[in-house]
Amino acid sequence: xxxxxVDTISLDNIMPRFFSESDVQGSxxxxxxxxxxxxxxxxxxxxxxxxxSSLCNFIFGLRKDYSGTIRFDGSDVAAFGPGEWRxxxxxxxxxxxxxxDLFEELTALENIRIKNGITGYFSPGEIESLMRQTGILALxxxxxxxxxxGERQRVAFIRALAQPFDFIxxxxxxxxxxxxxxxxxxxIMDSQARKMGxxxxxxxxxxxxxxxxxxxxxx
Amino acid sequence: MTDFLSGRYMGLIWKLTRKHLNxxxxxxYMFASFAGVAILLTAIQFYADVSPLLSGGTSLISGDxxxxxKKVNTIKSVxxxxxxxxxDREIEDIGNQDFVEDIGIFRSxxxxxxxxxxxxxxxxxxxxxxxxxxxxxxxxxxxxxxxSFDDERNSVPIILPRNYxxxxxxxFAPSHGMPQISESLARMINxxxxxxxxxxxxxxxxxxxxxxxxxxxxxPDSFLEAANEKYGLxxxxxxxxxxxxxxxxxxxxxxxxxxxxxxxxxxxxxxxxRVSVFLRIAVGLVSIIGxxxxxxxxxxxxxxxxxxxxxxxxxxxxxxxxxxxPASVSWPFAVVCAGANIIVTAVSVLAVRFFRDLYTERxxxxxMDSSAPEFQWLYAAAAAVFAVSVAISYxxxxxxxxxxxxxPLAR
Numbered sequence: 001x002x003x004x005x006v007d008t009i010s011l012d013n014i015m016p017r018f019f020s021e022s023d024v025q026g027s028x029x030x031x032x033x034x035x036x037x038x039x040x041x042x043x044x045x046x047x048x049x050x051x052x053s054s055l056c057n058f059i060f061g062l063r064k065d066y067s068g069t070i071r072f073d074g075s076d077v078a079a080f081g082p083g084e085w086r087x088x089x090x091x092x093x094x095x096x097x098x099x100x101d102l103f104e105e106l107t108a109l110e111n112i113r114i115k116n117g118i119t120g121y122f123s124p125g126e127i128e129s130l131m132r133q134t135g136i137l138a139l140x141x142x143x144x145x146x147x148x149x150g151e152r153q154r155v156a157f158i159r160a161l162a163q164p165f166d167f168i169x170x171x172x173x174x175x176x177x178x179x180x181x182x183x184x185x186x187x188i189m190d191s192q193a194r195k196m197g198x199x200x201x202x203x204x205x206x207x208x209x210x211x212x213x214x215x216x217x218x219x
Numbered sequence: 220m221t222d223f224l225s226g227r228y229m230g231l232i233w234k235l236t237r238k239h240l241n242x243x244x245x246x247x248y249m250f251a252s253f254a255g256v257a258i259l260l261t262a263i264q265f266y267a268d269v270s271p272l273l274s275g276g277t278s279l280i281s282g283d284x285x286x287x288x289k290k291v292n293t294i295k296s297v298x299x300x301x302x303x304x305x306x307d308r309e310i311e312d313i314g315n316q317d318f319v320e321d322i323g324i325f326r327s328x329x330x331x332x333x334x335x336x337x338x339x340x341x342x343x344x345x346x347x348x349x350x351x352x353x354x355x356x357x358x359x360x361x362x363x364x365x366x367s368f369d370d371e372r373n374s375v376p377i378i379l380p381r382n383y384x385x386x387x388x389x390x391f392a393p394s395h396g397m398p399q400i401s402e403s404l405a406r407m408i409n410x411x412x413x414x415x416x417x418x419x420x421x422x423x424x425x426x427x428x429x430x431x432x433x434x435x436x437x438x439p440d441s442f443l444e445a446a447n448e449k450y451g452l453x454x455x456x457x458x459x460x461x462x463x464x465x466x467x468x469x470x471x472x473x474x475x476x477x478x479x480x481x482x483x484x485x486x487x488x489x490x491x492x493r494v495s496v497f498l499r500i501a502v503g504l505v506s507i508i509g510x511x512x513x514x515x516x517x518x519x520x521x522x523x524x525x526x527x528x529x530x531x532x533x534x535x536x537x538x539x540x541x542x543x544x545p546a547s548v549s550w551p552f553a554v555v556c557a558g559a560n561i562i563v564t565a566v567s568v569l570a571v572r573f574f575r576d577l578y579t580e581r582x583x584x585x586x587m588d589s590s591a592p593e594f595q596w597l598y599a600a601a602a603a604v605f606a607v608s609v610a611i612s613y614x615x616x617x618x619x620x621x622x623x624x625x626x627p628l629a630r
Contacts, residue, residue, distance in 0.1 A: 056630075057629040060540070062630065082539075082621070082625050086539070086542050086544055087542075089540065089541065090542035095540070097630040098630070099630055101540065101630055103235060103534065105234070106231060106234065110234075114228050114232075115541050118542055118543060118547070
């Protein structure tokens with residue numbers, strides 16, 4: 001499959017293998033048939049321990065310990081090879097992990113540049129502008145290891161945007177941010193997604209990225 | 220701000236990798252590798268220097284050859300006045316053996332030859348009865364232009380055993396108050412040959428070369444064939460000796476065949492070929508030792524680089540999660556491997572040149588008339604060792620990172 005574009009993500013009856021039937025009772029995601037469409041905004045809400053991060057890893061092809069089938073436009077992702085995933089992660093699906101996955105050895109700006117280097121998506125000016133909007137421009141040359149959790153979250157956020165995507169998956173993206181900063185991120189996210197007609201999947205423990213969601217699912 | 224955003228990601232990948240390089244392990248590799256590569260290359264250079272001295276040069280006879288004759292039977296030879304000759308069938312049988320690549324007969328002169336040389340003024344004269352033998356030209360490692368009857372000089376080229384000159388220089392000349400003759404001087408001496416058989420003639424001869432391996436007085440085959448026709452007495456011309464080119468291996472088949480048939484292989488001073496075999500074995504052993512050290516040191520390098528990948532599985536997983544290909548994150552390892560190995564190779568080549576100076580000094584006598592030193596084998600071997608080392612170490616690391624990409628860590 002040449003995955004240049006992904007229009008739908010289908011979750012067909014999926015459930016983590018380490019969950020029992022009782023763990024997924026009442027879930028609107030596990031053990032149900034869900035189709036997520038490009039261009040729409042989804043929130044997946046759950047208490048901790050319900051498998052939010054597992055779901056993100058399943059969708060991003062990093063874990064396969066689930067039953068059921070995940071399909072991109074009808075193709076089972078379990079069959080994708082490293083090359084297809086590489087291509088998908090560059091141009092179709094972007095991910096912002098809960099633990100951010102930043103390089104401690106690099107500065108804030110370098111963490112964004114390394115992703116932008118392979119995609120060539122943003123111009124240097126655009127990166128500068130995004131860093132200014134989120135209030136981290138002054139931290140550009142500071143090593144990531146010296147930044148606060150909220151500052152790191154904003155670095156990871158801009159990095160996740162530094163590529164074309166049909167879907168962006170964000171695992172608790174504003175858990176360490178105040179409402180004002182979360183609002184700014186929501187605006188940026190909305191404008192970037194609109195530009196590409198992309199779908200947004202956000203997980204949340206209770207303080208979601210402020211967006212006008214098309215659907216909210218309880219996990 | 221814009222200028223430091225303009226670079227591509229390669230600088231950042233290098234920065235990430237560089238921070239995890241263990242310089243001490245790298246230096247350790249370079250020392251170990253230097254030992255191996257220097258030993259290996261020295262062995263190769265030594266072989267390249269010494270083997271021409273043993274195989275070509277002084278022997279004038281090419282290839283692995285043996286001189287086969289029949290055992291001398293006293294009664295028969297006294298009765299017939301001739302030794303045991305080879306029949307055409309026997310020659311054909313030897314020629315048909317698997318280990319025989321080529322066979323030629325020794326042709327003997329069928330007429331009397333009286334040779335006379337005059338050194339300097341006419342007072343120093345030596346004269347003696349001699350004989351000629353010849354083998355087919357393809358067995359003689361001598362350019363064909365020089366190895367034929369010289370019409371212009373009206374002169375026959377002759378190859379003498381080296382011990383003839385030694386006998387003259389160290390035994391005969393001092394006791395007769397005559398001057399010693401160097402090889403180059405000997406080549407300029409004109410030899411008068413008084414030939415008598417069915418008819419008589421006076422010919423000129425000159426020394427074409429000295430042979431360490433062939434105990435006979437050798438002239439060109441074409442000359443001897445014609446001379447036998449012209450001056451020969453018409454006696455039985457079946458050959459007494461055969462020259463046989465074998466397949467080169469110390470083939471047991473050959474030795475068995477010879478002893479089965481009751482032939483003997485003349486000890487035609489083939490010390491050179493024995494030394495050549497020993498030299499090959501010795502150089503082979505040293506090369507293997509060098510190679511083993513190279514392999515061990517290479518495994519140090521590979522382990523050291525593996526360790527970087529293993530210790531930073533998270534980092535490489537993160538790069539794969541961002542969509543980096545294994546090639547795009549592993550290139551710094553290629554740079555490190557190439558850098559370390561180019562230093563090792565260069566220093567090793569310098570070391571070989573230094574060792575070469577040491578041993579050529581000790582073997583100076585043998586190198587006196589050798590032409591300019593040849594280093595093409597050394598450079599070719601050095602390039603091969605470099606390429607193989609870099610390719611193996613880089614490909615192993617690339618493979619490890621490919622495995623990471625196949626199953627990157629989850630978050």
